[in-house]
Every structure is written in C-alpha cells, then in structure tokens.
Amino acid sequence: MPWKTEETKMELKAEFVQMADQPQTNMSKLCRRFGISCPTGYKWLRRYQQDGLEGLSERSRRPDNNQNKTPDHIEELVVEARRRDPGWGGRKLRCHLCNQARAGTIEAAPEQIPAASTITSILDRHDMLAEPSDPSRRGSWQRFERGAPNELWQLDFKGEFRLANQQYCYPLTLVDDHSRFSLAVAGCPNQQRSTVQELLITVFRRYGLPWAMLCDNGPPWGAGLGWRDWGPFYTGLAVWLMRLGIDVIYSRPNHPQGKGKNERFNRTRGDELLAHRQFADHSEAHARMADWRTRYNTVRPHQHLDMNPPATRYESSDRAFPEHLPPVAYASGATTRKVTTNGRIRFRGQRFTVGKAFSGHRLALRASSESHTYDVYFCNQQIRTINLNKNAN
DSSP, X not given: OHHHXXXXXXXXXXXXXXXXTSTTOOHHHHHHHHTOOHHHHHHHXXXXXXXXXXXXXXXXOOOSOOXXXXXHHHHHHHHHHHHHSTTOOHHXXXXXXXXXXXXXXXXXXXXXXXXXXXXXXXXHHXXXXXXXXXXXGSOOOOOOOOSSTTSOEEEEEOOXXXXXXXXXXXXXXXXXXXXXXXXXXXXXXXXXXXXXXXXXXXXXXXXXXXXXXXXXXXXXXXXXXXXXXXXXOBOHHHHHHHHTTOEEEEOOXXXXXXXXXXXXXXXXXXXXXXXXXXXXXXXXXXXHHHHHHHHHHHTXXXXXXXXXXXXXXXXXXXXXXXXXXXXOOOOTTOEEEEOOTTSEEEETTEEEEOOGGGTTXXXXXXXXXXXXXXXXXXXXXXXXXEETTOOOX
C-alpha cells in the first residue's frame, strides 16, 4: 500500500526504536515485522538510547555546545515551531522545544524555553492563535481508556476532502485506545471493503492483532442501515475480522463520544495537517499523511500521556496475523445452524434474521439466562439474541 512505501527509512527507524525500547519487547518478532535483521535492530536501539532520535540519522551530529541566546531568538524559535506544527498550543510547543534543547537540536538551553503561558502570548502577538470559537479551543470530553495496548483499536473514515485534481480522498484512521498510537493514517480513493481490508492486513502484519475493534455503523464495517432492537447489521469485513478472533464493537448511532479518541485524533489531524495545505493527488496525500503520522507517534507531546509521544506507551501485539483464515469451529455438542443465502436461520420451527454477511456459515446457539431466549454466536462473538416468543421475522 502507498501509505507504507512512502515512509522513509528515518521514519521507520524512529517508530521501531520507540517500540523496541518498551519493557519485555520481543526483539526477534519486532525485527521480523519491520523487515530488518536483529543485529540492525539492536544497533538502532543502542544508538537511540545513547543519542536519542538524532543518533539514528546518517547526517552529521549536532553541535556539542550552545551559546546563550537573546529573547528575540527564543521568540523566533517559538514562531518557527508553531509554523512547523500549526495545530500545537503553548504546552505542546514548550515540551517539544525543551526536548529539542535537551537533545541539542536547537541553539538554546532548556531553562531558556519560556513558560507555556508566555509561548501563548508570543503566538498571540504574531496573530498565530485560533479564534475563540474554533473547535480546537473547546474543552475535551472526559476520557476513558483500556488497560493495555491492543485491547481495543478505534477505526474510522472521517473528513473526506477534494484533491487539487478534483478527485476525493477518504482518510482512514486507526488508533490504539490505550496509547493513542496511530497504527494507520491512509488517504484512500474509496471506502470499499477491498481497500480497507488490504490496508488492515498490512497493519496486522506489522503490529499483530488487537482483541477488539471499535467502529461506527457505516460501511464497509457496518451496513449503515441503523439498528433494530436485536442489534447492528454486520458486513463481510466484520465477519472477516471475527474469523481473525477480533471482537467487532459498534458505537451507538449518533453518539460520536463513543469513539472519543478517534474523534479527537481526527480533529488533531485536521488541525495540524489538512487545514494548512492542499494535496495534488492521492500519492502526495499518502506521503504527507505518512510523514504526519510518524511525527504524531514519535515527536508530538500528548497532553494525556504526561506530554510523552504515543510511541513511548505502545508495544506491538503478541497475536500474529495468520496468513490463512482459521476455520469456523465450535465446541463438540454445540447447537449450530447454517445461515441461508437470505441471511436467516431456522430454529425450533421458526425463522430468524441474522444477516446476509453470515450466509453459508454455521452459527452456534446457546440458551441465555432469560426464558425462551438464545444467544447467537459467530466464532467467539455474540451477534444476536433471539426470543422464541417475540419473533417478528
């Protein structure tokens, strides 16, 4: 996929070392996923631990010392940093400039970097602040998170836009709930299942499989038909994810707060990337999104991560992607029914709708705690509850 091939070697190094630096990382598995040898991986990690991200560069190293600079020069650094990352506020800019000062990549000492409030005043003097009514200056939602990486990924298409060649670009984003690590930002030419599935395979091969994925009710993971009392409408893509052992969770309709981290991530992407430039075509969109994703993961301070970038909190999954789908199997003695071509099963003399996406597959039925009701499972995920006394199909 273009989103992967556009990544430079330096970007891959930065992502690799921050994942490799996590406790209990399986270096052999991580090196295989990045397509490098173990000696190379350990060499990159050693240089990163000694010299930070600058140690990974093939260019000449930074100066050994810096001279004290005037306040005017510090102000120029602030303005330059804001121009480089126009969506960052005072706290993120201060944290980033302090990190640069400690690394020696700017000609200033950490103690010369002004307070966040002073940086905000500098931005105000240079007319670089958003208007008070801008969404980027509103308060955030109360946030909840999973306890570990890869317990839940959030998937979404958000904010399609027109390219300079008049074609549409559909940004697909994938974020880890615990770490806020961006697993993918891709400028897709469409929202079709084949496009999304190909990208997900690439992500799964590099980072492994999550335990669950949260998405909205629209295509290609949902049928986009709304909900009835008995649940959502599944699609072929959702069935494929379930066969991989990934629980598919749908957010409540018209309730974007359910996918708060991805919604916030998409707003950040819009503020920092899309609002300040137009892309000529899909190729340029892929390249710029890849650059921005690397910077978001490895450089950009995150307020909810104690001003650390997401890569410092993320580690890849131990669940490897299987190149061949496992068979659909249930426990010996389980009650199963095969789904017809019109998406129904027959049970206890009645027909029940379960969804055309499951056509040809067998589903398992298990008696629930309530009288006359059965829970319907595909693989390990419950997809329906049927009531023998209230069958409207």
